[in-house]
Amino acid sequence: MKTVTAGVLEIAYRETGPKDGLPTVLLHGFPYDIHAFDAVADRLAAAGHRCIVPFLRGYGATRFLSAQTPRSGEQAALGADLLALLDALAIDRALLGGYDWGGRAACIVSALWPERVLGLVSCGTGYNIQNIAAAGQPVSPEEEARYWYQYYFHSERGRRALVENRRGVCEYIWTIWSPSWSFDSETFALSAAAFDNPDFVDVVIHSYRHRFGGIPGDPAFAAIEAQLARQPDIAVPTMVLQGADDGVDPPSARDYDAPHFTAFYVRRILPGIGHNLPQEAPDAFADAVLHLGRYSG
Numbered sequence: 001m002k003t004v005t006a007g008v009l010e011i012a013y014r015e016t017g018p019k020d021g022l023p024t025v026l027l028h029g030f031p032y033d034i035h036a037f038d039a040v041a042d043r044l045a046a047a048g049h050r051c052i053v054p055f056l057r058g059y060g061a062t063r064f065l066s067a068q069t070p071r072s073g074e075q076a077a078l079g080a081d082l083l084a085l086l087d088a089l090a091i092d093r094a095l096l097g098g099y100d101w102g103g104r105a106a107c108i109v110s111a112l113w114p115e116r117v118l119g120l121v122s123c124g125t126g127y128n129i130q131n132i133a134a135a136g137q138p139v140s141p142e143e144e145a146r147y148w149y150q151y152y153f154h155s156e157r158g159r160r161a162l163v164e165n166r167r168g169v170c171e172y173i174w175t176i177w178s179p180s181w182s183f184d185s186e187t188f189a190l191s192a193a194a195f196d197n198p199d200f201v202d203v204v205i206h207s208y209r210h211r212f213g214g215i216p217g218d219p220a221f222a223a224i225e226a227q228l229a230r231q232p233d234i235a236v237p238t239m240v241l242q243g244a245d246d247g248v249d250p251p252s253a254r255d256y257d258a259p260h261f262t263a264f265y266v267r268r269i270l271p272g273i274g275h276n277l278p279q280e281a282p283d284a285f286a287d288a289v290l291h292l293g294r295y296s297g
Contacts, residue, residue, distance in 0.1 A: 007084030008069045008220075012061035013054035017045030022293050024049040027082065031170035032276060033059055033162060033194035035187075039282035040097075042074075044289055052089065053255045056101055057081055058203030060194040071199050073207025076128050076228060079108030086116055095296070097289050099123030099277055101207070103128070111232040112224070119237040119292030123277040124249045126240035126267060127257035129228055135212045143177020146248050149264075152209040159186065159276060162201045167192045177247040178274025184268035237264040237295050238286040240246075243273035243280065251284060264295060 003012050014034055017024075024044055026037040034053045041051040055062040056078065058071070086094060095118045096106035107128040110120045111248040122128055140146070148192055149169075152158035161169050171188050174181075194200075209215045238261050242251035251269050258265060268288075270281050278285040 003061070003087070004088045005065070006088035008065055009081060009084070010063045011054050011062075011081070011088075013052050013085075014041070015050070015052050016041050017050045017052060018048060021045070021048045021050035023094035024051050024289060024293075025082070025094050025096050025106075026053045026086070026278070027096070027098030027102025027105050027239070028053075028056065028059070029098070029102050031173055031195065032100070032195075032279070033191040036099075036276055036279040038279075040278050040286045043282065043286040047255055047290060049095075049238045049289070049293065052083060052085075055194060055197075056105070058199045059197050063196070064199060065295050071202035071216040072210070072221065073203040073205070074210045074221060074225065075104050075108060076224035077218060078105035078260055079220055080110065080224060080226075081105065081111060082109050082117070088239060092207075093159060094120050095121075095123035095289055095292055097117050097208075097278070097285065100275070104128040107234060108228065109222075110236045110238070111234045112227055114234070114236050118296040119238050119239075120234065121241065121288045121292065123241045123285070124243070124246060124275060125257070126238075126242070126255075127234065128261040129231060130211050131229075132211060132213050132225075133229060147217070150208045150212070150227040153205055154212070154214065159201065159205050160226060162204060164193050166200065170195060174276070178243075178245070178276050179247055179281060180245045180272050181274050181276065181280045204242045231260070232257055233260050233262050235262045235286070237292055239292060240265075240267040241277055241281075241284060241288055242267065242269045242273045243275060244269050245273060246275045246280075247262060248275055
C-alpha cells in the first residue's frame with residue numbers, strides 16, 4: 001500500500017504494473033473497497049498497465065489532512081479528489097474505470113477535465129452525474145423501494161445503524177444488489193475492513209443527504225457543483241457496462257444516457273451480473289479497459 005498527499009487527503013492506494021505503463025485508475029463504490037479490482041488490476045498489470053486503485057475518502061487507510069475539513073461525500077468532492085490524485089502522481093492523462101461512487105468520480109473528471117482522460121469505463125449508471133435539482137421528483141414505486149437505504153440514511157436511526165452495525169447493513173446491501181453473486185464471508189470481510197475508517201459514517205451520511213438537496217455541501221466545491229448542475233456531456237471514449245441482475249440500478253432496455261456521450265460510446269449489458277461488476281465480472285471489465293487503451297493509443 002502506498003500513500004500520497006492529494007488535495008485535502010492523504011490517499012492510500014494500491015499500485016501494480018510497470019511504472020511506465022499506461023496509467024489506469026480504478027475506483028470503487030459504496031459499500032465496497034479496492035479489493036473489488038483485485039482480479040482486474042492483476043490482468044491489466046500483466047498487459048502493461050500501471051494500475052492505481054485508491055481508497056475513496058472515508059474508506060480504508062485514506063485520511064483527511066485536517067480535522068477542520070468537512071467530511072463531505074458530495075459528488076463534487078469525489079471528482080476533486082480524483083483530479084488531485086492525478087496531479088499528485090504527476091499523471092497527465094489516464095484511463096478511468098469505476099462504478100457507483102467511483103464511477104461518479106470518473107464521470108465527473110471525464111466531463112469537466114476531458115484533457116486528463118484517455119478513456120472511461122463506467123458501470124451501472126452510465127452517465128453517473130447526479131441531477132440534484134431534480135432529486136425531489138418522485139419516481140416509480142419500484143425505483144423508490146430500491147432506494148430504501150438512501151432514505152434510511154436521512155434519519156438518525158439510519159445513521160445509528162451505520163455506527164453500530166455497519167458491517168451488517170453493508171453485507172445485506174451486497175446481497176440484494178448482487179443476487180446472483182455467491183460471495184463468501186471471507187470475501188466480504190476483506191472489503192468490510194475498509195468501513196472501519198473513522199470518517200466512513202460521516203462521509204456516507206453526507207453523501208446520501210446532500211444528493212437530495214437536504215443539506216449543504218462543502219463551500220470549497222461549490223463551483224464544481226455549479227458546473228455539474230448543468231449536466232455536462234462527456235466527450236471522451238466511453239464503454240458502459242451494466243449488470244442485468246443489478247438489484248439497485250437495473251438497466252433499462254432503452255439507453256437514456258447515450259445522448260450525454262459525444263465521443264466513441266458502447267453500452268453492454270452482462271447477464272447474471274449484479275451491481276459489483278468489476279468483482280463479479282473482472283474479465284469483462286478488464287476487456288473494456290484494454291479495448292479503450294488500444295482505442296486511445
